[in-house]
Amino acid sequence: MKIIDGTLISKKINEKLKIDIEALKKEGIIPGLGIILVGHDEASEIYVRNKLKLCDELGIHHELYRFSSDVREEEVIDTVKKLNQDTNIDGIIIQSPLPDSLCENKIMSYVDYHKDVDGFGIYSLGHLLANDEEILAATPYGILKMLEHENIVVDGKNIVVVGASIIVGRPLAALLLNRGATVTIAHSKTKNLKEITKMADILIVAIGKEKFITKDYIKDGAILIDVGINRVDGKVVGDIDFASVIDKCDAITPVPGGVGPMTITMLLYNVLEVAKKRRNK
Ligand code: NAD
DSSP states (O other): OEEOOHHHHHHHHHHHHHHHHHHHHHTTOOOEEEEEEESOOHHHHHHHHHHHHHHHHHTOEEEEEEEOTTOOHHHHHHHHHHHHHOTTOOEEEEOSOOOTTSOHHHHHHTSOGGGOTTOOSHHHHHHHHTTOOOSOOHHHHHHHHHHHHTTOOOTTOEEEEEOOOTTTHHHHHHHHHHTTOEEEEEOTTOSSHHHHHTTOSEEEEOSOOTTOBOGGGSOTTOEEEEOOOEEETTEEEOSBOHHHHTTTOSEEOOSSSSHHHHHHHHHHHHHHHHHHHHTTO
16 A cells, blocks of 8 residues: 655655746746735635745745735736736736635636636636646646656546535546546535445545545545545544545555645646746747
């Protein structure tokens, strides 16, 4: 049984990113990221802090735009428009979730699709579905990089993705389909979930329910990717019950230290990719 070490894999990619960013800087281009954060969601504060920290480590310029939760939608949209025009900014993130008073889809629709480094915009998602990939959403991209690093082939495999959100399950399913996997997406209305998950050569879980997937949900020798981040008694645990499945699976990503660090790395990878395109302008 192998534990897939996301922290280690992300560190390797970060080292390469750092070298590429230094090279780009010698050409006078400093990659830049603009983040819009509304309100004081505890998890968002942590995610943004981690993103900014890695930006600093890699040498990416960053600007954080903070708004109180009663901000008017127009004010946020004006900031998006300003960042769209800013030639020092390559990527724009609208940190999710936004307060209910704001329409996330509407605000996202103003982000210049060239700068959609989260890959959640309609243009990026449309290209992904059309198997003409542009910017890939960071969490699915991170999972793909982990599988590649471990030489786990997806072509021809039965892959079950549990969770159908726009930030994980849906783009991930499309990305795997583009690479020749047979993909099943399960969600909260799926009947007989266990029967479906037991068919999976690779089972990927992103539902936000602590330790939900036990050994009864998997087949012998399955590869398990745990996307879940659940805070329980001051600890972070995944959607998969690690202790229950450990003797039955072939490989598993731990929580923490699995998909999480890969997500931030691939986000900044996207920022660098956009910045590189400035060279050709
Ligand atoms: P979401 O709430 O937007 O979507 C959850 C999905 O899970 C839905 O499609 C829902 O139908 C499905 N679901 C819920 N309960 C289910 C059940 N009992 N059986 C089957 N399906 C069920 O969540 P999200 O934003 O996709 O996040 C999911 C989890 O992944 C959360 O814990 C989140 O914190 C985590 N996450 C981690 C990373 C990372 O970098 N590691 C990135 C994004 C999200």
